[in-house]
Amino acid sequence: MAGAILAALTAYVLLGGADFGGGVWDLLAFGPRKRQQRALIAEAIGPIWEANHVWLIIVVVLLFTCFPSVFARLAITLHIPLALMLIGIVLRGSAFSFRSHYGPGHGEETGPGARTSAHWGRVFASASVGTPVLLGICAGAVAAGALRAPGASGSGGFVATFVAPWLTPFGLSVGLLTLVLFAFLAAVYLTVEARDPALREDFRRRALVAAGVVFLVAFGALGLSLREVPPVGRGLTTGPGAVALHVSTGAAALAAIAALWWRRFRLARLAAAAQVTLIVWGWALAQYPYLVPPDLTIRDAAAPRITLVLILWALVAGGLVLFPSLVYLLRVFKREHAGP
């Protein structure tokens, strides 16, 4: 079941993350093709972003059904960043929907409609930047083993229990890493989506820049982990399979950059997805078997066997409905892109 949660989280990162990343590029859009860039992003995200939401909901539901004490612990100690993340999700989703209502193709390129549309566009983009950072902060807090049972450590105080565990340099670095990773993913996906060669070049450049920033931030985060939260740092560098994982992550990263350089965009997309997946799995592996270090392991926190078995069946049945539907959706909307 923990594996299933990891899979769902990975799916959320790969698909929903790209949606967020798209928002980042929307915010940062510049240059002569600014409006076309935004239009491409809107078109790529349009039909599928709401479906991508569901991965996050699956993670939440699986957590509270199968590992309820973990869910409770996270919900209590990470209340503030989770609530902020929620606000970001709400604003993002609504802003995107409102903007589409006014957006290009609705005959309102100038005048009050366009201004409103631009306003919602900024809301959408800002929320797209804030939310991944908060997501990463939460992940960082979990990894750092900072989330103890409230009241367990005797003294407490509001800040110590509800703020300090997540508002750390390490946490912020993971937040930043998440943001840059999402932006990188989005840029790579958009090179495949773009039909106009000039737009494709725009996003290729952005993807390469993002890849570089990812390297920097990732090493920064790793360094901080070794300094501030040694168990995580050690887990990342010397835990079981760590070396193999780092090598493959690095290989995927290099493959992605190379593919971008030589304009093999579909390959770049595959490599980028692999790289991000390996990073997420690397995190999971680093803290195995703990779901919430230092005290909640997979085995301890698990719900009764009957629940786990039934949920597994529900996942299988749901998957049988879900995956064909998703494939159908992608086929209906991505049919036209037969580029290199």
Place this chain on the structure above:
Amino acid sequence: MSDLLAARSQMAMSLGFHIIFAMVGIGMPLLMVMAERRWQRTGDRVYLELAHRWGKGTAILFAVGAVSGTVLSFELGLLWPTFMEHAGPIIGMPFSLEGFAFFTEAVFLGVYLYGWERISRRAHLAAGWAVAVSGMLSALFVVIANAWMNAPTGFRWVDGRAVDIDPIAAMMTAAAPTQVVHMILAAYASTGLVVAGIHAGGLLRQPRNGFHRRALAVALLVGAPAAVLQPLVGDQSARFVARSQPVKLAALEAHFPTQRGAPLHIGGWPDEAAGETRWAIEIPYGLSLLAFEDPHAEVKGLLDFPRGDWPPVAIVHLAFQVMVALGSFMALVSLVALWQMWRRRDLTRHRWLLRALVLTAPMGFICTEAGWVVTEVGRQPWIIQGVMRTAQAVTPMPGLVVPFLVFTALYVGLGLVVAWLLYQQVARSPKVAEEDAA
């Protein structure tokens, strides 16, 4: 404001907000599919236009429904972590299934709204049906979870923990059938009648507008039958509550003394301190008859239960009266409308009926909110009836008034924007003269 009250208020506000959009997400797809079917069968392009326009409005409302639903799944944990810690393994199944139903609905709604030009007519209509069915299933699963809170089953509670958990038995809680049907009908009645009311208003101003006339017909076909059936199902629901949650029944009826041949209270103000209800119109034997089909049956009164187990009686009673009053009016108007349609009368000539439909338009949603107040506030002080109190379930984090105010402000802002966008959408309805519609 105490933390518990802030938490309860935030949850109530989030649920109250979400349910409006969720109901639309259940009802509108059915309306769109019916309009599309008519177009495919008759070739009348106005119906196609109708399906398109309804789709546009649905898209926005669905998006807001989706994000507010995401918020709720988090708030279950953020506000009630102790509840989730214990109930999660028991009642997590229907939430998971609801997740899949929602996903399916989102996928096929994407296909439906954006795929008009890309897939065959049959595929498109099938996608529409997929949206309607999965929306209904979503409602089914979520309401099962709530029904379990009212009539918990599928576990034993030993030393403050649940043991011998059986998630399947939990899902088959006896409260589910009546609650599920009541909610699904509410979605169709509310959505159908609000759309009917909007287009009835259009017809009052432009009696020759064929667009509004067709829209009204489709909307009434969905909303009116549901509104007529609803009081019957509601009655079944109340009968179940009389047996399984007698305190809740006593509160919603503002019934204080246990008695045989209990009267029904219409209106009236319950005075908790004095233990009596004043200024009510009493119908002799009414309550015993309705609740137990026996005019001399014994109905338990609030005074028979410890005060600590009483819900806030005035709120519950008032909400119940509002729901029944408006629901009855909706059913009545629907009956008249259906009768006129059966007799093939031209509704555009019956201005009084059109006015009544305009009046009825918001009532479904008011009824639904009132009904949820009855069932949720009526279950207090329990979060799991007879097992866990709400006060035991709340998060230990202090200062909950802050997120309550923040989220309320967020939702109020969102609500205003949505209302504005929808108003603009309706204001741009096409003027279709009857002669053009061929």
